[in-house]
Amino acid sequence: MSTSDPLVVVENVQKHYGEFQALTDVNLSVERGEVVVVIGPSGSGKSTLCRSINRLETITSGSIRIDGTELPAEGKKLAHLRAEVGMVFQSFNLFAHLTILENVTLGPIKVLGYSKADAKREALQILARVGIEKQADKFPAQLSGGQQQRVAIARALAMQPKVMLFDEPTSALDPEMINEVLDVMVGLAKEGMTMVVVTHEMGFARKAADRVVFMADGQILETGSPEEFFTNPKTDRARDFLSKLITH
Numbered sequence: 561m562s563t564s565d566p567l568v569v570v571e572n573v574q575k576h577y578g579e580f581q582a583l584t585d586v587n588l589s590v591e592r593g594e595v596v597v598v599i600g601p602s603g604s605g606k607s608t609l610c611r612s613i614n615r616l617e618t619i620t621s622g623s624i625r626i627d628g629t630e631l632p633a634e635g636k637k638l639a640h641l642r643a644e645v646g647m648v649f650q651s652f653n654l655f656a657h658l659t660i661l662e663n664v665t666l667g668p669i670k671v672l673g674y675s676k677a678d679a680k681r682e683a684l685q686i687l688a689r690v691g692i693e694k695q696a697d698k699f700p701a702q703l704s705g706g707q708q709q710r711v712a713i714a715r716a717l718a719m720q721p722k723v724m725l726f727d728e729p730t731s732a733l734d735p736e737m738i739n740e741v742l743d744v745m746v747g748l749a750k751e752g753m754t755m756v757v758v759t760h761e762m763g764f765a766r767k768a769a770d771r772v773v774f775m776a777d778g779q780i781l782e783t784g785s786p787e788e789f790f791t792n793p794k795t796d797r798a799r800d801f802l803s804k805l806i807t808h
């Protein structure tokens with residue numbers, strides 16, 4: 561696998577739920593270090609695409625490769641390969657009965673085989689990177705939503721992912737906490753992390769995206785630089801979507 565090859569390759573992917581087609585022939589390549597922001601109306605298939613890339617959904621047809629390797633649908637290899645694809649959800653999904661530090665060290669110890677001491681050392685560094693190191697011994701319920709989401713990002717980073725997927729990471733947050741999470745994401749983007757981000761935060765898209773992908777009805781209708789997309793959308797669907805964002 562050459563380092564000039566795309567890191568994520570989604571090819572002719574279809575996802576059906578019974579009769580319903582959530583994804584219709586989706587093709588997307590993400591380069592190493594690229595930040596792709598996926599936007600589109602509710603129900604357009606953005607989450608399904610993210611979940612398919614991480615194999616939380618089994619695709620109906622097509623292929624998805626991470627660094628040249630197709631993730632198996634199940635089995636032992638899946639846990640290891642899935643670790644290469646960090647995912648951050650709208651709901652933080654932290655383990656309530658574990659401390660922040662334990663939430664972050666669990667995966668490296670169980671899946672990557674780290675010793676407790678190594679996992680702790682790495683975790684404290686990563687928690688410092690997201691500004692939560694002082695809360696390491698607290699429990700999730702003692703943290704604000706923004707802090708919990710930063711822990712969720714730290715937990716994903718602790719698995720040393722090749723790519724990070726974010727599925728509406730700020731949608732469940734109070735407005736004053738949105739920026740603290742977006743700032744961490746902008747920082748990751750600047751450090752060269754490969755990222756696929758589903759979000760309604762157009763400010764983040766303008767600031768951090770190398771490319772914007774617009775989805776509607778389970779298809780990618782447009783893809784382009786943020787500047788191209790926001791100033792000159794090519795399809796009526798995208799124009800309509802953007803006009804609603806501006807007026808609401």
Ligand SMILES: Nc1ncnc2c1ncn2[C@@H]1O[C@H](COP(=O)(O)OP(=O)(O)OP(=O)(O)O)[C@@H](O)[C@H]1O
Nearest residue numbers: 577580581582600601602603604605606607608609
């Ligand atoms: N498990 C499921 N079973 C049946 N239909 C589903 C399932 N999951 C998603 N869908 C349908 O697939 C379509 C795409 O959903 P998806 O959540 O991917 O959209 P989205 O673009 O992420 O929307 P939103 O912005 O509202 O999160 C929707 O019509 C949804 O109802």
